[in-house]
Amino acid sequence: MATLSIRNLVKSYGKVEVLHGISLDVADGEFVVFVGPSGCGKSTTLRMIAGLEDITGGEIHIGERLVNNLEPKDRDIAMVFQNYAIYPHMSVRKNIGFGLRTSKLPKAGKDKRIDEVAAILGMSDLLERRPNQLSGGQRQRVAIGRAMVRDPAVFLFDEPLSNLDAQLRTQMRLEIKKLHQRVGNTIVFVTHDQVEAMTMADRIVIMKDGHIQQVGTPLEVYHKPANIFVAQFIGAPSMNMLPGTWTGGGVRLADGLTVPLPARTAAEGANVVLGLRPDDLVVTNKKGFLSGQVAVVEPLGADTLVYVGVNGHELIAKASGREPPKVGQTVALTANAGEMHLFDAKSGEALP
Amino acid sequence: MSVQDISVKPSTDALFSGSSRTSRRNMGQFIRWALLFGGGILMIMPIVFMLSTSLKFPFEVYNLNLIPEEPTIENYTYVLEDGRFYHWFWNSLIIAILTTVSAVFFDALVGYALCKFKFPGRYIVFIAILSTLMIPTEMLVIPWYLMSKSFGWLDSYWGIMFPGMMTAFGTFLMKQFFETVPDDFLEAARIDGLNEFQIWWQVAMPLVRPALAALAIFVFLGNWTAFIWPLIVTNSADMYTLPVGLSSFGDEVDVAWELIMTGAAISTLPTLVVFLVFQRFIIRGVVMAGLKG
Numbered sequence: 001m002a003t004l005s006i007r008n009l010v011k012s013y014g015k016v017e018v019l020h021g022i023s024l025d026v027a028d029g030e031f032v033v034f035v036g037p038s039g040c041g042k043s044t045t046l047r048m049i050a051g052l053e054d055i056t057g058g059e060i061h062i063g064e065r066l067v068n069n070l071e072p073k074d075r076d077i078a079m080v081f082q083n084y085a086i087y088p089h090m091s092v093r094k095n096i097g098f099g100l101r102t103s104k105l106p107k108a109g110k111d112k113r114i115d116e117v118a119a120i121l122g123m124s125d126l127l128e129r130r131p132n133q134l135s136g137g138q139r140q141r142v143a144i145g146r147a148m149v150r151d152p153a154v155f156l157f158d159e160p161l162s163n164l165d166a167q168l169r170t171q172m173r174l175e176i177k178k179l180h181q182r183v184g185n186t187i188v189f190v191t192h193d194q195v196e197a198m199t200m201a202d203r204i205v206i207m208k209d210g211h212i213q214q215v216g217t218p219l220e221v222y223h224k225p226a227n228i229f230v231a232q233f234i235g236a237p238s239m240n241m242l243p244g245t246w247t248g249g250g251v252r253l254a255d256g257l258t259v260p261l262p263a264r265t266a267a268e269g270a271n272v273v274l275g276l277r278p279d280d281l282v283v284t285n286k287k288g289f290l291s292g293q294v295a296v297v298e299p300l301g302a303d304t305l306v307y308v309g310v311n312g313h314e315l316i317a318k319a320s321g322r323e324p325p326k327v328g329q330t331v332a333l334t335a336n337a338g339e340m341h342l343f344d345a346k347s348g349e350a351l352p
Numbered sequence: 353m354s355v356q357d358i359s360v361k362p363s364t365d366a367l368f369s370g371s372s373r374t375s376r377r378n379m380g381q382f383i384r385w386a387l388l389f390g391g392g393i394l395m396i397m398p399i400v401f402m403l404s405t406s407l408k409f410p411f412e413v414y415n416l417n418l419i420p421e422e423p424t425i426e427n428y429t430y431v432l433e434d435g436r437f438y439h440w441f442w443n444s445l446i447i448a449i450l451t452t453v454s455a456v457f458f459d460a461l462v463g464y465a466l467c468k469f470k471f472p473g474r475y476i477v478f479i480a481i482l483s484t485l486m487i488p489t490e491m492l493v494i495p496w497y498l499m500s501k502s503f504g505w506l507d508s509y510w511g512i513m514f515p516g517m518m519t520a521f522g523t524f525l526m527k528q529f530f531e532t533v534p535d536d537f538l539e540a541a542r543i544d545g546l547n548e549f550q551i552w553w554q555v556a557m558p559l560v561r562p563a564l565a566a567l568a569i570f571v572f573l574g575n576w577t578a579f580i581w582p583l584i585v586t587n588s589a590d591m592y593t594l595p596v597g598l599s600s601f602g603d604e605v606d607v608a609w610e611l612i613m614t615g616a617a618i619s620t621l622p623t624l625v626v627f628l629v630f631q632r633f634i635i636r637g638v639v640m641a642g643l644k645g
Contacts, residue, residue, distance in 0.1 A: 052542070073544070089558040
């Protein structure tokens with residue numbers, strides 16, 4: 001186990017800079033998830049940590065060591081790939097043991113280690129099988145086993161659940177989380193799925209266009225998003241955004257309605273964006289601060305998502321699962337002032 | 353709804369159209385089989401004639417009947433008792449095996465490097481190798497001969513083998529097959545501590561085994577049956593390969609076709625063995641088994 005420290009990391013391909021000097025400290029035993037849309041630089045960052053991409057600028061430390069110029073094998077890391085990358089011509093035992101080829105352990109010690117890892121992953125019965133005799137989830141477990149067997153300082157996961165179906169993904173998510181709780185290694189996990197990020201991470205790193213947008217615990221990034229991008233990227237469905245003007249005591253919306261809010265750092269008259277999570281915006285029978293016509297109803301069972309047209313904007317709100325409103329019905333919407341978010345319209349930054 | 357409610361009897365029109373579809377399908381199948389049969393006959397006839405001629409006496413050789421009037425195995429006895437045959441067979445075997453091993457090794461090595469390593473001039477090197485495919489062997493034998501002469505390789509194994517020890521076609525074939533090997537496999541091995549040669553040998557090569565087997569068959573057959581270059585580069589009967597040696601059967605006036613065909617019939621045996629050994633490696637889909645399900 002070890003800490004991981006990234007300092008002003010830059011990556012360029014020719015004249016195109018794709019990572020613009022990101023910095024991050026990962027604590028010993030921490031589970032950090034990089035999340036962001038395609039092309040945001042999360043996989044590139046991971047590959048630079050692994051040593052599979054050259055570092056254009058900045059420093060990466062694993063433990064106390066600067067690893068910029070070390071070969072991947074000398075960095076004390078193990079990586080699980082999106083495509084599993086388990087060798088089809090080898091049995092599960094040989095695949096898991098592959099990382100021990102260069103180890104100085106005697107053969108009996110290697111076999112013992114393979115058996116231990118297989119037992120942890122529940123694969124003891126499958127050790128003599130070939131990859132083509134395994135299901136997708138079992139193959140993914142072999143890939144994780146190959147990483148585990150080396151007992152590396154840092155585990156790197158590059159979107160390892162992307163190729164699994166929804167049910168298996170949920171199961172593997174749980175297994176990886178349990179595995180982390182059991183072995184306690186430092187893990188850096190890359191995904192584009194914010195649900196994976198929220199459910200697994202100790203801390204989430206949200207990236208966009210080669211910049212880190214926010215680093216925080218899942219609850220921090222959900223409840224206190226640093227900017228509009230984070231607010232909309234984290235949480236499903238996405239946060240509702242209503243443009244308006246800060247009046248000092250609230251936000252005046254386009255139709256002249258003012259939504260009262262506690263004091264914020266915005267200057268009076270500044271253009272702002274009011275953010276409302278669908279979970280916090282509730283359809284009510286009483287008086288609400290917004291009203292509009294129901295355009296679409298999506299029953300989810302316990303709750304119902306309701307798409308409501310308000311002043312030219314389509315807002316997503318939550319309604320009861322038992323008595324949902326009907327399409328075309330005019331409904332009132334309400335939310336607590338404490339659950340409303342305010343952002344600067346120009347910079348997109350949150351206004352605390 | 354009962355079972356009877358949903359059962360529908362086909363209309364007469366439907367029956368007729370079904371019947372015409374079946375007859376069209378039968379006709380199509382007949383044409384396909386006829387073409388395959390014709391192709392099969394074309395392929396098998398030279399072999400049948402070879403075997404037939406090998407069982408004939410000299411007086412019957414120019415009689416093109418498939419079944420000899422007086423079948424004999426005398427030709428086989430003669431060829432197998434002639435010590436030269438074994439010598440030429442041995443020469444051919446050594447040359448074909450060594451050339452195959454060398455060509456498969458170097459073609460795969462170069463193909464892998466051209467495919468997986470990004471270095472300046474990579475494309476130019478690949479084009480240069482490919483362009484040699486456009487030069488016919490007949491044009492190459494003179495420079496090969498001059499090279500052999502200047503290096504002192506005339507009338508030696510080395511002289512016969514060197515032009516085929518690495519091939520442009522094999523390099524191209526292997527490069528194309530290595531394109532199908534995902535980089536994730538190689539990167540995983542790199543992280544697991546293998547050096548670049550080990551990654552090629554232990555990870556990449558087993559993943560392209562079908563291509564290696566196909567290339568091995570091509571190269572072996574090409575060298576086993578090679579005639580022009582071995583004929584030019586060898587002087588002594590001791591260095592002849594089997595095709596060159598067989599062509600020398602007979603005298604200046606008459607060619608002993610029955611002996612040539614007998615030798616040819618025996619010489620096809622190793623090619624059959626090579627094909628049977630390697631064809632089991634040609635199994636599709638091996639590479640994909642290690643990837644997403």
